[in-house]
Amino acid sequence: MSQRTLVLLKPDAVGRGLVGEIIGRIERKAGWRITALELRTLDRATLETHYAEHVGRPFYEPLIEFMSSGPSVALVVAGERVIEGVRALAGPTDPIAAGPGSIRGDYGTIVRENLIHASDSEESAERELKIFFPELG
Numbered sequence: 105m106s107q108r109t110l111v112l113l114k115p116d117a118v119g120r121g122l123v124g125e126i127i128g129r130i131e132r133k134a135g136w137r138i139t140a141l142e143l144r145t146l147d148r149a150t151l152e153t154h155y156a157e158h159v160g161r162p163f164y165e166p167l168i169e170f171m172s173s174g175p176s177v178a179l180v181v182a183g184e185r186v187i188e189g190v191r192a193l194a195g196p197t198d199p200i201a202a203g204p205g206s207i208r209g210d211y212g213t214i215v216r217e218n219l220i221h222a223s224d225s226e227e228s229a230e231r232e233l234k235i236f237f238p239e240l241g
Contacts, residue, residue, distance in 0.1 A: 106182060106184060106186075107185065107226065108181070109180070109190055109229045109233075110178065110179075110222070110223045110229055110232040110233050110237075111130070111178075111180075111190055111222050111223075112177070112220065112221040113220055114171065114220060115170065115171065115174035115175065115176055116170075116213075116217040116219055117211075117220060118177060122211055123177055125211075126220060129193060129207065133189065135183045135184050136183035136184075137182055137183060138179050138181055139180045139240075140180040141178070142179075143177050144175060144176065144178065145172065145175045146171055148172060151167075151172060152168065153235050154232065154235055154236075155167060155168065155171075163216060166216060170216055180233060187224070187225065187229055190222040191224060192206070193206060193222075194206060195212070196208065197215055197218055198218075199214065199218055
């Protein structure tokens, strides 16, 4: 069954010049394709909607500040089991726990600035795609 997922390449990925490397890893996965892509600096309202479940947690404000600190690349990736697959490619949130070969394992430094976001379920993907790409329906 083909799926769609939201992927965000965070400001640290853009700032460190890793966008091409990360997109290349996604594109080389057989059967996956990028169907939308946009470079933009995310505004607070968008980020508050996206991270609504984290309101009140200690990392919430620093996360909003980090995510609005520079441009991000938002993309839609489609393909078989793409939600599970992109999350595996990204690796665990903590770059130290992320294995070699994963994006965070190879390039990550700290938990908050961990290069990439990928939807964690079909429900999250549907909700997040509407936030970042409302024109796609």
